[in-house]
Amino acid sequence: MKIRLLLLGLVIFLLVFMCVGCLDKVFGPIEETETEKNKEKDKATEVDATNENYLDIDFYVVDDTTNKLLPVSINYPRKEGIAYATVMELVSGSDIHQKIEGYDLSLPLLEGTEVLGINIDEKAAVVDFNNQLLNFEDQNQEKLAVTSLVYTLTQYSTIEKVQIRIAGSIVEELTHGTKVNLPISRETLGINVEVEDGVDLKNSDKITVYHPVLRNETNLYIPVTRVINSNQNHLKTAVGLYLNGADFSQPFEEESEVMKTQVKENVAVVSLSKEFTSYPKQMEEGIVKSLILTITELDRIEKVQLLIEGHPKVLPAGTDLNNIMDRPAFAKIN
Numbered sequence: 001m002k003i004r005l006l007l008l009g010l011v012i013f014l015l016v017f018m019c020v021g022c023l024d025k026v027f028g029p030i031e032e033t034e035t036e037k038n039k040e041k042d043k044a045t046e047v048d049a050t051n052e053n054y055l056d057i058d059f060y061v062v063d064d065t066t067n068k069l070l071p072v073s074i075n076y077p078r079k080e081g082i083a084y085a086t087v088m089e090l091v092s093g094s095d096i097h098q099k100i101e102g103y104d105l106s107l108p109l110l111e112g113t114e115v116l117g118i119n120i121d122e123k124a125a126v127v128d129f130n131n132q133l134l135n136f137e138d139q140n141q142e143k144l145a146v147t148s149l150v151y152t153l154t155q156y157s158t159i160e161k162v163q164i165r166i167a168g169s170i171v172e173e174l175t176h177g178t179k180v181n182l183p184i185s186r187e188t189l190g191i192n193v194e195v196e197d198g199v200d201l202k203n204s205d206k207i208t209v210y211h212p213v214l215r216n217e218t219n220l221y222i223p224v225t226r227v228i229n230s231n232q233n234h235l236k237t238a239v240g241l242y243l244n245g246a247d248f249s250q251p252f253e254e255e256s257e258v259m260k261t262q263v264k265e266n267v268a269v270v271s272l273s274k275e276f277t278s279y280p281k282q283m284e285e286g287i288v289k290s291l292i293l294t295i296t297e298l299d300r301i302e303k304v305q306l307l308i309e310g311h312p313k314v315l316p317a318g319t320d321l322n323n324i325m326d327r328p329a330f331a332k333i334n
Contacts (some may be wrong), residue, residue: 053078056157057086058330059096060148060191063222064104066248067140068192069148070213071330074099083153084118087127090148099333108148110135111229116167120245123160124183125153133166139176146174147191150184161185175288190225198229205230207238210293211249212286220285220331221293222249233262240272242294249286254278259310268295268323271307277316282317284317289328296327303327 057076062067074096079085089096092111100106110133116128121152127149136142150162161183163170172209190206206230210221227242236258243256254275262269279287288306293305305312307323 031175050283056329056332058152059086060108060151060233061090061100061105062108062144062148063215063220064106065215066213066222067144068222068224068248069108069144069151070220072100072103072105072106072220073330073332075332075334081118083120083156083159084115086152087115087118087149088261090145090152103218103220103333105215108141108145109133110145113135118188120158122133123158124163125159125161126163126165127163128168132168133164134175136174136176142174142178146178146180146184147189150189151186151191152192154186168294173281190227192222193227194224195227195231199227200229201227203230204228205232205234206234207234207241207242208258208294208297209238209246210290210297211242211246212251212283212290213249216285218331218333219283219289219292221286222246223293223297233261235263235268235270235295235301238294238298239291242291243272251279251283254283263301266300266302267305268298268301268303269305269307271310274309276308281317284315284319288315288319288325292325292328 053188054075055078056073058071058073061192062068063070067226068242076086076089076096088094089108090107091113092107094107097107112130113132114130117126118128119126131144136145136165146164149164153159162185163183164180165171170181173179187206191208193206195201206225207228208223208225210223213220213222224246228237239258239261243252243258245252247326252275256275256278257273259267259271259273261271291306292304303325303326307313308315310323314320314322
């Protein structure tokens with residue numbers, strides 16, 4: 001009898017052990033799973049906390065080599081009055097000065113410039129400066145400062161135009177003739193503006209073309225607003241102007257052509273001739289990104305499919321054109 005009881009107990013023990021093992025295999029070790037979930041939750045919280053404290057801001061600064069404006073993205077502490085803080089960072093000697101000077105970049109507002117107040121109402125930012133805004137050496141410096149201010153502030157969804165005041169008052173123009181009496185938007189202003197030959201200004205449009213430059217082994221992108229006749233195909237014209245380059249940016253060794261352009265919903269399909277790949281390999285990233293920036297600057301275009309001779313190929317440095325590309329971020333400097 002005792003032997004039977006011992007055998008029965010042994011069988012029950014083995015059955016319980018086997019069931020637990022099966023459950024473990026089916027559902028996994030419960031305590032370990034919960035631990036992993038908690039780790040993931042902690043990790044997500046840390047990322048969210050980081051994102052809450054910082055944001056990427058595009059600052060439009062001066063490229064000292066070309067004396068033109070270009071955007072750089074800087075991870076910046078989130079704070080109250082971010083519009084005020086952003087404008088003050090454009091003043092020479094500010095906190096971001098040391099971040100950009102190694103790239104031959106400088107800030108557009110003169111040292112000693114102060115923001116006396118800033119008010120945002122109905123998507124218009126009224127920025128009141130001290131008299132230092134009247135002390136630029138020439139009109140080119142004035143235009144760089146005004147354009148930088150407008151483009152930097154209008155990246156915020158709450159701002160579409162900027163009204164400049166000096167010591168509380170609206171002035172007709174700055175010292176060297178730059179008009180500031182009316183609210184200024186990106187659309188009315190443009191950036192690093194160039195007018196194409198033979199353009200009828202009364203019947204014209206603006207398109208912005210990004211050109212790649214290399215600074216401190218980093219790809220930066222100089223936007224140039226080209227004024228063109230309004231009867232042109234904007235997509236084909238923008239890509240053609242990009243391929244032609246600029247006096248400060250000529251990356252292609254052979255002349256490339258736009259073979260075909262098409263827009264499907266929000267995707268631009270652009271086919272280029274094989275000469276497009278006639279660039280130094282180290283410039284490929286900058287060339288592709290600046291072209292995508294140029295194309296997605298156009299209305300209603302959000303993504304781009306690039307083709308070579310009608311086919312999605314892999315470029316010399318490895319960029320796979322089988323992938324439809326989104327608009328890239330500007331160069332990050334931290």
